[in-house]
Amino acid sequence: MAPAADRRVALPGTGELLIVMPALNEQDSVARVVREVRAAQPDADVLVVDDGSTDATAERAAAAGAQVMRLPFNLGVGGAMRAAYRWARDRGYRQVIQVDADGQHDAAELETLLAVQAADPSIDIVIGSRFAGKGDYPVRGPRRWAMRMLSVALTSIVGTDVTDPTSGFRLVNRRALALWAEHYPEEYLGDTVEALVMAHRAGLTMRQVPVVMRVRETGRASTNPVRSAVYLLRVIVAIGLAMVRRPPRGGDS
């Protein structure tokens, strides 16, 4: 624990950093992830948003020491994150990190995200990217093409490299929090893709940082060509919507 403590970015007291985990039926992994995160960031508060799980996700998360926000029915990651961002804003947290509850994000990499914002406080959003050159994460076939396309489109819109647009590993500061607590797209892919476009339009700055990700233990990565085609289509729709939609009013404050 001692070497980890040396690397830790100084947190001025508790209540500064909130680590959010949207979770839907993740009872097998959530407790372990919560413990890992708490071990890696002892000063941070951990909030698990139970997005209408039908298993013991909420109980196990609470037993592992997380605060648990139980949503009455499934809202999707977008809804869960908006609820979490609003909670964080109302509580006055300065930074919020989103982490997946399935354990594919390495808790040690929380530090990597924090270090970026510590080095340059003008960066509002730090995205942990698995394709930016660190670690190897296997994604192949049409799904990979779809992600490539999404990445190219988003990079050109946002103006900074976004090689892993669907990454659910992100750090935001108060400015981004203020925007996303009110406006956070709830559609499929919207929570990652459109949210970034929205943030960019609101004048927020973002930077990606390479992180190591583990292969998902409860393997759901689809290699079904039909599913991949549907995914590609949804990617196109998501980009199209993000481009066409009017930016929310009063986001940039």
Add this chain to the structure above:
Amino acid sequence: MPTTRLTIISVIVAVAALVLVFELLRRRRLREKYAVIWVLISLATVVLAAFPTLLRDAAHLVGIQTPSNLLFFGSVLVLFAVSLQLSREVGLLEEQSRRLAEEVGALHLRVEELEKKQQAAERGSETGRPTPGSEAQSSRRTSAQ
């Protein structure tokens, strides 16, 4: 040319539709904002059913040869508008219920926190009671603040 029998049947159907709308409205099953459009539509249907020549003249005026095509065209337009409006409303309702769900989640968490805090306070006061002087201590603390 529409026969008298056809006219009677269409009038009956149109009046039935009007009565249905009215009844729903009367039982407060239909909101006023939707009622207006449905009442207008069913009234127009009654008028057209009673006076089929109106439709023919209108079709002639617009330049449509078969009067029923004007009717179809009009119906499609109206239905399109109504369903688009309903889609919009459903989207709005979904957004509202999502917001509510998020709020419920947050409120739940706040209540749990408060309950925990209260329980801790109660436990503290229960264990604190037997020791003499603790009451005086706490009163001193409050007066000092």
